[in-house]
Amino acid sequence: MSWSWPYFFDYMNNGLMLRGVWVTIWLSIISMTIGLGLGIFAALMKMYGNPAVRFISEFYIWLFRGTPILIQLVIIYTGLPQLGIRFNVIESCILGLALNEGAYLAEIIRSGIMSVDKGQEDASRAVGMNWRERMWLVILPQATRTIIPPLGNQFNGMLKTTSLCSVISMQELMRSAQMIAQIEFRVLEAYCIAALWYLLLVSIWGLIQTRIEAHYEKPFGSQEAVSNSEK
Amino acid sequence: MNDTNSVVSIKDVKKAFGKNVVLDGINLEVSRGQVVVICGRSGSGKSTLLRCIDQLESIDSGEIRAAGHLMGFKEFNTKLVPLKDAAIAKQQRDIGMVFQNFNLFPHVSVLENIMLAPMKILKRKKSEVENEALALLERVGLPDKKNAYPRQLSGGQQQRIAIARALAMKPKLMLFDEPTSALDPEMISEVLDVMIDLSKAGMTMIVVTHEMGFARAAADRVILMHDAKIVEDAAPRDFFEKPRSEHTRLFLSKILQH
Ligand SMILES: Nc1ncnc2c1ncn2[C@@H]1O[C@H](COP(=O)(O)OP(=O)(O)OP(=O)(O)O)[C@@H](O)[C@H]1O
Numbered sequence: 001m002s003w004s005w006p007y008f009f010d011y012m013n014n015g016l017m018l019r020g021v022w023v024t025i026w027l028s029i030i031s032m033t034i035g036l037g038l039g040i041f042a043a044l045m046k047m048y049g050n051p052a053v054r055f056i057s058e059f060y061i062w063l064f065r066g067t068p069i070l071i072q073l074v075i076i077y078t079g080l081p082q083l084g085i086r087f088n089v090i091e092s093c094i095l096g097l098a099l100n101e102g103a104y105l106a107e108i109i110r111s112g113i114m115s116v117d118k119g120q121e122d123a124s125r126a127v128g129m130n131w132r133e134r135m136w137l138v139i140l141p142q143a144t145r146t147i148i149p150p151l152g153n154q155f156n157g158m159l160k161t162t163s164l165c166s167v168i169s170m171q172e173l174m175r176s177a178q179m180i181a182q183i184e185f186r187v188l189e190a191y192c193i194a195a196l197w198y199l200l201l202v203s204i205w206g207l208i209q210t211r212i213e214a215h216y217e218k219p220f221g222s223q224e225a226v227s228n229s230e231k
Numbered sequence: 232m233n234d235t236n237s238v239v240s241i242k243d244v245k246k247a248f249g250k251n252v253v254l255d256g257i258n259l260e261v262s263r264g265q266v267v268v269i270c271g272r273s274g275s276g277k278s279t280l281l282r283c284i285d286q287l288e289s290i291d292s293g294e295i296r297a298a299g300h301l302m303g304f305k306e307f308n309t310k311l312v313p314l315k316d317a318a319i320a321k322q323q324r325d326i327g328m329v330f331q332n333f334n335l336f337p338h339v340s341v342l343e344n345i346m347l348a349p350m351k352i353l354k355r356k357k358s359e360v361e362n363e364a365l366a367l368l369e370r371v372g373l374p375d376k377k378n379a380y381p382r383q384l385s386g387g388q389q390q391r392i393a394i395a396r397a398l399a400m401k402p403k404l405m406l407f408d409e410p411t412s413a414l415d416p417e418m419i420s421e422v423l424d425v426m427i428d429l430s431k432a433g434m435t436m437i438v439v440t441h442e443m444g445f446a447r448a449a450a451d452r453v454i455l456m457h458d459a460k461i462v463e464d465a466a467p468r469d470f471f472e473k474p475r476s477e478h479t480r481l482f483l484s485k486i487l488q489h
């Protein structure tokens with residue numbers, strides 16, 4: 001069996017494949033969003049919590065960064081039912097991806113917060129802001145500038161990591177390709193299409209990321225860059 | 232506070248960082264509308280004193296009353312109970328502080344720097360706050376910079392915005408920690424002029440500075456700190472012409488050599 005262009009083009013707009021693409025997109029976005037929330041929470045716990053709180057956060061980060069995401073997914077979906085804790089496929093994927101992502105983002109967010117000048121804390125206290133106001137109005141918005149580039153790279157990774165969910169039968173892009181490959185055993189064509197889709201998604205994200213970075217960089221840009229963009 | 236005219240009342244305040252005693256029994260009274268200049272050599276505790284008044288640092292013993300608050304504590308059955316972060320933040324709203332490095336919020340525009348606290352903390356109406364912010368910009372002479380970002384401004388301009396930001400909270404007391412020492416010489420006077428106007432308008436001010444011209448022009452009292460203590464507290468004239476402390480004479484001779 002040699003390479004077949006007709007199959008290749010046929011798979012390109014195959015309904016199953018397109019559904020897989022869509023699932024990969026929303027699964028990535030939802031997991032990333034929840035992971036970001038977890039990451040901010042864990043970072044703040046680790047930086048400002050009392051020793052017990054700090055321990056919980058550090059344990060979480062250590063556990064989820066120290067084990068393969070594949071094992072985490074399999075334990076959540078097929079292992080936990082043994083203890084009577086059941087999640088369906090979609091829940092398991094979101095939970096596993098978000099928990100894993102949160103652990104990585106926590107460290108990124110922590111270093112972002114640490115990159116903010118110490119004087120900002122003084123200045124925000126001096127105008128009468130309490131801890132929450134200092135965090136949300138002054139520190140985190142400035143940490144964003146440092147956080148955004150690695151965060152973008154994490155999302156790039158997330159788009160591809162979702163493919164591991166195929167192992168617990170989530171019908172995302174990878175799983176779609178597997179299923180299509182099995183129909184006529186056009187394995188190479190099916191996986192090449194899937195690979196192309198990942199490339200496309202990641203490239204589109206790259207363009208979006210550039211724009212987001214430019215937005216957060218604007219107040220810090222060179223004098224000319226800022227005044228030009230204001231015209 | 233018994234004396235209603237007293238804006239700052241500091242009693243026997245002590246503060247150490249580890250074994251390093253930085254404030255060693257400080258007593259200081261400042262009444263409404265007074266301008267007090269503090270000077271002294273590096274490490275004598277000037278910044279720490281200001282930071283303790285504004286509760287950016289906590290004190291080890293003694294008490295500080297400022298802008299009508301017992302800073303950092305509440306009285307409970309004649310005992311002093313330390314306040315939590317949010318309660319301290321409320322006290323801090325009544326005290327404005329200006330830093331050597333300006334510390335403007337770099338991620339928002341000049342106007343937003345001034346409006347942020349009144350709007351987000353006092354939850355005041357935007358239109359009202361904006362009008363006041365524009366008036367403050369006018370007052371510090373930078374009405375055309377409202378849409379600029381801090382990074383686009385010179386040091387002198389940034390410091391004037393920092394003063395406007397502090398004034399936007401309508402403080403009863405303004406603290407300045409070497410407001411001009413990070414500035415190029417040609418920008419110093421633009422900031423001092425704003426501060427002199429402020430003192431003429433009746434603001435109570437404590438200013439750590441080595442600008443003796445400002446002390447002569449605007450100060451009611453000049454204080455010298457030496458090794459964690461206040462060693463001289465006099466009217467400017469007396470401070471410069473007949474200082475009582477040996478430390479002051481030494482300090483002045485060094486300043487005048489420069
Ligand atoms: N956060 C801190 N932790 C430990 N030591 C500190 C801290 N802040 C200040 N110090 C020490 O306290 C002493 C007094 O410092 P402070 O900044 O109050 O002096 P200063 O009079 O403002 O000096 P300068 O003119 O250099 O600003 C110094 O020895 C300094 O090293």
Ligand SMILES: [Mg+2]
Nearest residue numbers: 277278279408
């Ligand atoms: Mg100092």
